[in-house]
Amino acid sequence: MAASSQTLCIGTRKGLFTASRAASGHGWRLGAPHFPGEPVTQFAADPAAGAWYAALRMGHFGIKLRKSVDGGSSWQEVAAPAFPVKPADGPWKDDPTPWAVDMVWALEAAPGRLWAGCLPAGLFSSDDGGASWQLADSLWRRPERLEWLGGGYDHAGIHTILVDPRDSAHVTIAISCGGVWQTRDGGESWHSTSSGMDAGAYMPPERRYDPNIQDVHRIDHCRAQPDVLWCQHHCGLYRSVDGGMHWQAIAAPAPSGFGFPVVAHPGDPQRAWFAPAHSDARRMPVDGRLVVNETRDGGASFEAHGYGLPPRDAYHLIYRHALAVAEDGQTLAMGSTTGGLWISDDADASWHCVSRDLPPIAVLRWV
Template sequence: MQNTILLGSRKGLLVYGERAGQWQLAQHHFSGAQVSALLADGARWWVALRDGHFGPKLHLSEDAGACWQEVAVPALPADGEKRPILDQIWTLAVGRDGVLWAGCIPAGLFRSGDAGRSWQLVEALWQRPERAQWFGGGFDDAGIHSILIDPRDPAQLVLGISCGGVWRTRDGGASWALHCQGLWAAYMPEEEKNTEAVQDPHRLAQCQSKPEVFWCQHHNGQFRSCDDLASWQELAPPAPLSSFGFAVAAHPHDPLSAWFAPAEVDQRRIPRDGDFYVLRTRDGGRTFDKLQLGLPAAPAFHLVYRHGLVVDAAGQRLAMASTTGSLWLGEAGGERWQRLSAELPPIYCLSFA
């Protein structure tokens, strides 16, 4: 099992490590800066900062945090005489070919062949006419929060855009297609709720051993695609379990299993009735387990953001962190949880390393 957890917080990068069965804070970098995205690829770590009036920053470590170097930040193209301002790097992903991808707010996708030292905008996505329909969910602008790289072919990417739908390229970004058949938007007028380019997939996840299976935590429900994005099927956790939330994690080897971290919809964004739990399905969404052994009893007010729930490479150990500064470890697929700390800054993203 993986025994290092990277946490992107309101007060920098926190690194937790396990030694002799005990977890403790091992490193703290970029204290005071908000971490908007992070990525671990072996000993190579990237950390994106949303650094107040200093603007977005990106840092790279080649030695698991021992040393850091600042690298380039993507730049949005000029629109006439005006250049849009990059709010943040929202997600990072790297393929087996070593190509690094960055999804940003506003919703630009960038590619780097040199570990982030230089960037190229993916023009074909930026110029899509559907962009005129995109809009922000929790932010002023639409943003790319999910980049899924096909384990069989690094030229195939799937993106989740809030609010702009699910997009795929099969040729490294040269062309793009929408894949939102079956998704629907409760926040749109009845006649527009099925419009593909306005869907708000809060987070996407993909089964690594069966990559034609995808999971989506949408603004108004959980969905699964088992036909390589030809269609989405809505899942239906029984009442009073919540269908709203931000996070989803897919089992890397079992295409029938995934985890969600539900909340109450829209402005409230807290657990419904203070009941804090993780939802797990092991049969493709037909039934759900409510996992909360070791999690705080009601009333609890923890919210888990899009990048706040992850599963390790074996599919057995989970990590989850909240905007209220708690970090939990879930063993045996989430059957039991241990809180490693309740004293952290708000956590926006985390990853096993």
């Protein structure tokens, strides 16, 4: 299917699907899957190069990266990020983290460069469209990495990469559990920017404000005003108005402040959406009612929207990358771990169920 401004790419455990508006202009239509049966963990589109990228987690066969330059009509396999051989001596010989990529958890295109965040928490870049990859040694070999913790996985992983639209050398990443890190020189140097975050729910009092162990679930920035960032943290919600240098806690909205995804409105820095779950222990909607929490005033207040979403007996969980807003700021999509896919054409006021029968959804991206 050719790419369009209203094409949704859906990465699932059993292939990459697309959804586009029906020919009548009403409703949405699913296309046949690319790579049927194969687990897709990430997707990115590079509009400048006219390329799509899909990352696959193939178990025994390792990590695969596939590229299309014709909107998904055909694909070719390109190089996948890979660590160098672990040193046999020196300060890293006893590193408990395996030097082997288990999953590509983040994938972002910037002018002339493709970034990949991995599990374990290695950051890679490609300047030749995925033909080769370079590990950001300046981040991987920082001594702080030895204290990063696994969140839902045994080892820490990089799940968020934000490239500043004003300056592609300025990149912000989020690590579970390693906090927020930034570079302003294209990855040559890094600094931790998790000031204000609180890990008191899972760390002892003396370490609750330690920036190096913060479990950031996801961050996003307002593309029109990139200094405004939003964060879904393991312990609640945060917002920054100074480019992520400092974070302010947001009072937990009803029904819950726990969750995984957040998306910022592309043009309005006061507006963002979160998909809440009951809690870490109960990763399902509160009272079985699926909703999306929206703020229009910088987090001062929230409204829970659920019109068109399951109002009861719903046990969906929305992963970090499975809530997405299109560039128009009006069209949103949400997918669940149990194969539900919903799209809103009116900025979350109402939702339309596209499918209840997809494989578990890992990532949604508008192209």
